[in-house]
Amino acid sequence: xxxxxxxxxxxxxxxxxxxxxxxxxxxxxxxxxxxxxxxxxxxxxxxxxxxxxxxxxxxxxxxxxxxxxxxxxxxxxxxxxxxxxxxxxxxxxxxxxxxxxxxxxxxxxxxxxxxxxxxxxxxxxxxxxxxxxxxxxxxxxxxxxxxxxxxxxxxxxxxxxxxxxxxxxxxxxxxxxxxxxxxxxxxxxxxxxxxxxxxxxxxxxxxxxxxxxxxxxxxxxxxxxxxxxxxxxxxxxxxxxxxxxxxxxxxxxxxxxxxxxxxxxxxxxxxxxxxxxxxxxxxxxxxxxxxxxxxxxxxxxxxxxxxxxxxxxxxxxxx
Amino acid sequence: xxxxxxxxxxxxxxxxxxxxxxxxxxxxxxxxxxxxxxxxxxxxxxxxxxxxxxxxxxxxxxxxxxxxxxxxxxxxxxxxxxxxxxxxxxxxxxxxxxxxxxxxxxxxxxxxxxxxxxxxxxxxxxxxxxxxxxxxxxxxxxxxxxxxxxxxxxxxxxxxxxxxxxxxxxxxxxxxxxxxxxxxxxxxxxxxxxxxxxxxxxxxxxxxxxxxxxxxxxxxxxxxxxxxxxxxxxxxxxxxxxxxxxxxxxxxxxxxxxxxxxxxxxxxxxxxxxxxxxxxxxxxxxxxxxxxxxxxxxxxxxxxxxxxxxxxxxxxxxx
Numbered sequence: 334x335x336x337x338x339x340x341x342x343x344x345x346x347x348x349x350x351x352x353x354x355x356x357x358x359x360x361x362x363x364x365x366x367x368x369x370x371x372x373x374x375x376x377x378x379x380x381x382x383x384x385x386x387x388x389x390x391x392x393x394x395x396x397x398x399x400x401x402x403x404x405x406x407x408x409x410x411x412x413x414x415x416x417x418x419x420x421x422x423x424x425x426x427x428x429x430x431x432x433x434x435x436x437x438x439x440x441x442x443x444x445x446x447x448x449x450x451x452x453x454x455x456x457x458x459x460x461x462x463x464x465x466x467x468x469x470x471x472x473x474x475x476x477x478x479x480x481x482x483x484x485x486x487x488x489x490x491x492x493x494x495x496x497x498x499x500x501x502x503x504x505x506x507x508x509x510x511x512x513x514x515x516x517x518x519x520x521x522x523x524x525x526x527x528x529x530x531x532x533x534x535x536x537x538x539x540x541x542x543x544x545x546x547x548x549x550x551x552x553x554x555x556x557x558x559x560x561x562x563x564x565x566x567x568x569x570x571x572x573x574x575x576x577x578x579x580x581x582x583x584x585x586x587x588x589x590x591x592x593x594x595x596x597x598x599x600x601x602x603x604x605x606x607x608x609x610x611x612x613x614x615x616x617x618x619x620x621x622x623x624x625x626x627x628x629x630x631x632x633x634x635x636x637x638x639x640x641x642x643x644x645x646x647x648x649x650x651x652x
Numbered sequence: 653x654x655x656x657x658x659x660x661x662x663x664x665x666x667x668x669x670x671x672x673x674x675x676x677x678x679x680x681x682x683x684x685x686x687x688x689x690x691x692x693x694x695x696x697x698x699x700x701x702x703x704x705x706x707x708x709x710x711x712x713x714x715x716x717x718x719x720x721x722x723x724x725x726x727x728x729x730x731x732x733x734x735x736x737x738x739x740x741x742x743x744x745x746x747x748x749x750x751x752x753x754x755x756x757x758x759x760x761x762x763x764x765x766x767x768x769x770x771x772x773x774x775x776x777x778x779x780x781x782x783x784x785x786x787x788x789x790x791x792x793x794x795x796x797x798x799x800x801x802x803x804x805x806x807x808x809x810x811x812x813x814x815x816x817x818x819x820x821x822x823x824x825x826x827x828x829x830x831x832x833x834x835x836x837x838x839x840x841x842x843x844x845x846x847x848x849x850x851x852x853x854x855x856x857x858x859x860x861x862x863x864x865x866x867x868x869x870x871x872x873x874x875x876x877x878x879x880x881x882x883x884x885x886x887x888x889x890x891x892x893x894x895x896x897x898x899x900x901x902x903x904x905x906x907x908x909x910x911x912x913x914x915x916x917x918x919x920x921x922x923x924x925x926x927x928x929x930x931x932x933x934x935x936x937x938x939x940x941x942x943x944x945x946x947x948x949x950x951x952x953x954x955x956x957x958x959x960x961x962x963x964x965x966x967x968x969x970x971x
Contacts (some may be wrong), residue, residue: 373705374689376687377816384716401749426699
């Protein structure tokens, strides 16, 4: 069995290949070609921690992937990062373990950011005036890095709760070549940006419907577990296109779950990202539509990104 | 993260400590003190393989365990063992991976054999005339090795479908100091042994009720998945004590599921092994009772045996 550290994995990953693999994965998933057993979840209340185990196999793939992700929110006080994790890649032809990817959660971050990139490439308005970023953490940084690959826009308006973190985000985004505005008022983001990414662990709506301009695309990535919410349910209902990564998951705890529960939308209005990628449903029709992609995170992304790391390794070996 | 090979794990494991840890685990499980998310299961029909992922955390433990077990039944034709697997031990206080146990499925085998040993120690009749063993594979060998620790009986009657495998089993058991009889007729086992272990992957009853003698104890370990069966449901119904490792699992696919589905027994007749170990329910009252332990295999055993490997390591380190 091969064992890789986070640094090796970051060095190996071919981002363009990963985008293609993720798109193929979303399509296979939406066509029922992926085995995705129910997520295993643990809570550790005494340590303010949780863990989830996600596994997937894409039909026809030589491997399947089991991912362990942990979040222990008192870790920073101990000098440790809050999140950790690893992926095990196992042969789907012999059952033998093939690789242990000790990515410390990085692969989950990058596959989430790449899903945001894919969503923006398909649904962002033709003329992005400014990127709006809710959040200043790792995911908010990786989303901006990936958006730079699919839009020429180099203006970002970032929202956060802390001036200190906003200042750090400004330094980061300036380093990427962006003109950066920071604010503690989410309305400023909504009124001035028309490509908005929500990348926070919020448990209450941050983005209200009345603030959002016609033509805006919104990608929400924060609602990866029950109890989380970033969007006003009225905004979800107002969207002309509502795309989700996984119908069953999103309707349980994604942004759309809140709008469904409030009776503001019906399940028939939801479309999976894989169906959109395959061209089975329409994307954006004009620059006045509001489009929404609600990403809860599905195990097929883990299977595809880990397979991509191994493929990158093999292609390097044969060069 | 520490990484251990199968050979290192076999060398490290303190069997007596493992028995104690497993008993504590069964008791904690039966008291609702173990988080056991639903098993994740994959099938790979084209490769004649399957995989299950079992995870558990015992309340108060510093660690939790995620186990990947695979069975690929065409592997022997490729010169590979059918079964493989590993366990990941993760900190329940920080979420960091602590150890990777590359046991290749050995820990699952030994924790199952030790559960059989625990069952026999509590429920076997006072005077074991002969041990009956249905099966000749790895598990049938490990069960016999472990029974030798809890009964002075050194006579075994082994049943199998192949003369070749029976001859090999005879050599193995003789090497342990047993007087060995082999047969292809399970009735011979049932009529002459009063401590019987069923350790086969059978999908139909092997042991009929009318053959079994009063006073016999039976441990069945083969029904670890839907579709498997080793015992006549009438034998299950005839037992004076029906002990299961996990009520929810056993009633779904254990030996007892067949008797439940046939209406021969009711769920109120089932008792968990943990309750028996804790003394909350009676064990064997006399030498005429038939006792049955139906072991489907629960993730708490994996958590306890992997924790035991690490404890054995730590105790060696501090010597």
